[in-house]
Amino acid sequence: MVKNRQRGILSVHLGGQTRTLRFRSHEIAMLEERLGMGISKILSEDLIGIRVLREAILVGVMHEFAGKKGKEAKLTTAKVSRWIDDYDDFTELLTSVVETIAMGLPGAEELMDDEEDDEDEGKGESLSAGGEADSSPFGVSRTLNASSLPS
Numbered sequence: 456m457v458k459n460r461q462r463g464i465l466s467v468h469l470g471g472q473t474r475t476l477r478f479r480s481h482e483i484a485m486l487e488e489r490l491g492m493g494i495s496k497i498l499s500e501d502l503i504g505i506r507v508l509r510e511a512i513l514v515g516v517m518h519e520f521a522g523k524k525g526k527e528a529k530l531t532t533a534k535v536s537r538w539i540d541d542y543d544d545f546t547e548l549l550t551s552v553v554e555t556i557a558m559g560l561p562g563a564e565e566l567m568d569d570e571e572d573d574e575d576e577g578k579g580e581s582l583s584a585g586g587e588a589d590s591s592p593f594g595v596s597r598t599l600n601a602s603s604l605p606s
Contacts, residue, residue, distance in 0.1 A: 463559020465551055469512070469538040476515030476552065478559030486514045486556070494560065503553055509535050511552050 463478040478486075483494055489510050490497055497507060513535045520530045542548045557563060 463555055463563075465515070465555040467548065467551065469516075469542065470534070474516050474519060476512060476555065477518055478511070478515055478556045480559075480561055482514050482517075483556065483559055485517075486511055489514065494556075498553065498557060503549065505536075505539065508549050508552055509539060511556060512538065515552070 463482075465476045465478075466473055467476060468474070486497065487493055490507065492502075496502060509532055513530065513532060516535075517530065520528055539545070539548065
């Protein structure tokens with residue numbers, strides 16, 4: 456798995472080939488539309504699950520299917536679900552996709568730089584929206600404070 460998280464790009468082996476998932480403003484807006492909620496809610500630890508992962512992968516790889524015809528052009532939720540089922544490490548896939556989405560947000564790189572500076576200075580973990588230290592296995596709330604995300 457190859458990440459360029461600062462640009463919201465993730466290369467991952469799915470469906471028998473390496474696919475490039477792209478999460479920039481357009482794809483994030485599409486994900487919000489498909490799920491019917493804002494990005495801060497989508498990235499909420501309580502909501503992250505197979506549905507979010509499936510929709511994120513679907514949106515993230517749509518650019519690879521643009522302009523294709525026939526069978527090659529068909530990208531369905533069922534196909535993406537099979538890709539997820541066949542992936543060896545579900546937690547790794549979920550974590551990588553969620554972190555890449557977060558890094559695709561406009562201004563995320565600056566937020567990450569600020570967070571890394573805080574950690575370097577020994578300030579430790581960031582606080583969740585509720586003011587408690589976050590121990591999310593996905594690392595999203597540690598890196599981006601939910602209140603700093605667009606809704």
